[in-house]
Amino acid sequence: MDSPPSASDLPERVVRKRTGGRGARIRSQVLAAVGELLVEDGYDRLTVDAVAARADVHRTTVYRRWRDVGGLLADLLDSASDDSWGPPDTGSLEGDLTALNQEVFDALAGDPTLTTALIAASFRSEDAARALSGFWDDRYARSAPVVTRAVARGEAPAATDPRAVLVTATAPLYHELLLLRATADPALPRRAARAATTAARAGAFACPAPADG
């Protein structure tokens, strides 16, 4: 995958990293196997034994290092947090939010993706739920410069809350594609980005709300 990793469909790239050392190589093989099996068969059929077999790694190694399926899912998401992902920088708030939204859209709009499989797993496993919200917290924190740069350019008031802007921009995509299971509308990434930008410009995310004029 040469394109930048998506804001959410993350581990796909990271698990391909082959950093030095036997431990790192094993981790990479095991996490790649977790992702593949999750997409192919879903959480219900994900077992440590199946992962060990797919990764071609001794099952005792997997049990010792990851303990159980929850540990594997948590590490898959952790591995995505230590990658080099950064937010787009297009020169405008609407452009940046549209690019972010396009990554989310691509991660959610395809056939069963790793992202949807992980979200489904998060409703079954507390470990997966914790790891997934940790991952998103990390991504929203890394994306904060999109908003602080917009403030510096005068596109939004100084007290604008970056996370509120980012969540407002991305949330309609998760809601439409994941929960409402609506047909994927290719205009949605830009429309949701534009709405969040418009609200940010008008000070809707500034706290306390700026005085008029």
Place this chain on the structure above:
Amino acid sequence: MDSPPSASDLPERVVRKRTGGRGARIRSQVLAAVGELLVEDGYDRLTVDAVAARADVHRTTVYRRWRDVGGLLADLLDSASDDSWGPPDTGSLEGDLTALNQEVFDALAGDPTLTTALIAASFRSEDAARALSGFWDDRYARSAPVVTRAVARGEAPAATDPRAVLVTATAPLYHELLLLRATADPALPRRAARAATTAARAGAFACPAPADG
């Protein structure tokens, strides 16, 4: 429950309706049992036999009428669509969206609620997924007057898309509380409503976008 049913935590009220006839009474008992068991034990432990036992209804009756767990979940959601729910009418777009958001917030922010249990089930059962998105489509359609009244009052341009406004207002609540598992911030319903209102006023949901000036 004397308060109006929530925008999403819906079946709780409906299954309490005791409309005439033995068939209606049985349906009411069975759907109440489905909701209770789903909240108590989750989808994994929901079986037709457990539902029949809890409802005190012959299991063959349940199998004949609902076939399986998917059929039970679908009917639970269908029953919520034929209730008398209507959107709030506070006199302003921000007021209406805040009231709608407060219903969603209450449905999602508590201990495991029927809403969260149903959403979790929708990741396991195609029938539940279809029924849940049908339910939401119905609720968003019924809520459209919130936006058309705002247009009539001059609060938003004529071509404003009701669903886009409604999804923009509610989506951050589902995203924060359900997916990101953030601490429930009581200011969120109003903040998300205000952002959607601000964007609607500025024409962000008008299609095609109005010319400037």
